[in-house]
Amino acid sequence: MLKAYKFRIYPNEEQKVYLAKTFGCTRFVYNKMLADRIKSYEENKELDIKTMKYPAPAQYKNEFEWLKEVDSLALANAQMNLDKAYKNFFRNKSIGFPKFKKKTNTNNYTTNNQNGTVYIENSHIKLPKLKSMIKIKQHRQFDGLIKSCTVSQVPSGKYYISILVDCENIELPKTDKKVGVDLGIKEFAITSDGEIFSNPKHLKKSEKRLAKLQKDLSRKQKGSNNRKKARIKVSRLHEKIANQRKDMLHKVSTQLINENQVIVIEDLKVSNMIKNHKLAKSIADVSWSEFRTMLEYKSKWYGREIIIAPSNYASSQLCSNCGNQSNQTKDLSCRTYICPVCGMIMDRDINASKNLLKLAM
Ligand SMILES: [Zn+2]
Known part of the structure; x- marks a missing residue:
């Protein structure tokens, strides 16, 4: 099974130059190949991808010598991406013809681990072609073989690496425990065992600050330097929040998976009914869907079961003791059933999670 791990990396100045070169070269090769394909189509009016022969990145290297300075696997991956975009287009025309890659704020390239050219040692990662190793903050350990990795630079200027690892399936010992989990805005989750997972304080603090920074940004004059600075601040904080949130989601999902054989959660669309708390709500939405995704893939890794309650299941309106339905909790301020x-x-939330648990029985 393949697992992806994302870590922050800290390239030094020299390494930053190399990464920038590689980002540029992969984008160049992608666009060059696309332009050549379009040209060849205009000349031959033939679009059969099976019979057409296109130049490979290596063939550009004589004309554009500087391509030799970067990882050839990165260029090969650019070709693979273009092939994929082509195939998608031919499979489903509504996807649209592959587009040229513009120079944007987000840069990335993918490379592969061939014969151990990619490895981590002493908090540094070795990448093909680059002689020195890049400092990496590896907050999570993994066992398995590195297949490929994608280096990216986000708008705030930070660098990340996403590592695809081939792991063995690690089934956890079976348990009889089942749990219902109610997701909310005030608390992140409450289980049918009565356990409360709160949104971490530092996350709440960051979210408050984000609201303030966004207000600041909206007040800055368009095109001004101050606006640019404010925008960087906002995107940095967005990243920080995303990381803090992911961290929390990983902790909660791992704990639930470790402790329970079956986990029942509500169909998250139900929550769309909540209209107030705009910012909190949009952030909660993202968290919930990410949380569900994590539970789903972790349950596959570890041999657990996830049940999603049907969207018409009124978990918060039913009495978990006698099954009577009452609409008192339609009023969100009503905290007790x-x-x-x-x-x-x-x-109310424990009652809801107990109703969810019933779906596992
Ligand atoms: Zn009752």
Whole structure:
């Protein structure tokens, strides 16, 4: 099974120059190949990708000598990406014809590990062609063979590497435990065992600051230097929040997967009904769908089961004790479920997660 790990890397000045060159060369090769293909189509009016012969990146190297300075696997991957874009287009024309790559704020290139040319040692990663090793902050260990990696530079200027690793399946020992998980805005998640996973304080703090920075940005004059500076600040904080959030999602999903054989969560579209808390809501939305994705792939890795409640399942309106349905909790400020039939009194979110758990029985 392939797993992807993303880490921040800290290239020095010399390495930054090399990375910039590689970003540029892969973009150049991609565009050059695309231009040649378009030209060859105009000349031959033949678009059969099976019979057409296109030049490979290596054939450009005599004409454009500087291509020799970068990793040839990065160029080969650019060709593969173009081939993929072509195939997608021929499979489904609505996807659109491959476009030229513009010079944008986000740069990346992909390379492969051939015969151990990519490895991590003493908090540094070795990449093909680059003699020195780049400092890497590896916050998560992995076992397995590195297949490929993608180096990227995001708009704020930071560098990341996404490493694809071939791992063995590691099934966890089976357990009888099942759990229902209710996702919310106030708390991130509450389980049918009564466990509360709060949004971390530092994350809440960053989100508050983001709202302020975005306001600052909107006040700056268009095209001004100050606006540029404000925009960098906003994108830096966006990255920080994304990382803090991912970290939390990994921790919660790993804990739930470790402890339970079956996990039931609600169909997240249900939450679209919540209209207030615009910023908090949009961030929660992203978290929920990422969280679901993590649970789904981790359950496959570790031999667990995820159940998604049907979207019409009124987990917050049912009494988890007697099954009576009452609409008192439609009012979101109503934090306690009081059953008019059996008299049960329970925290609304715990009641909801207990109802979710029933779907696993
Ligand atoms: Zn009841």
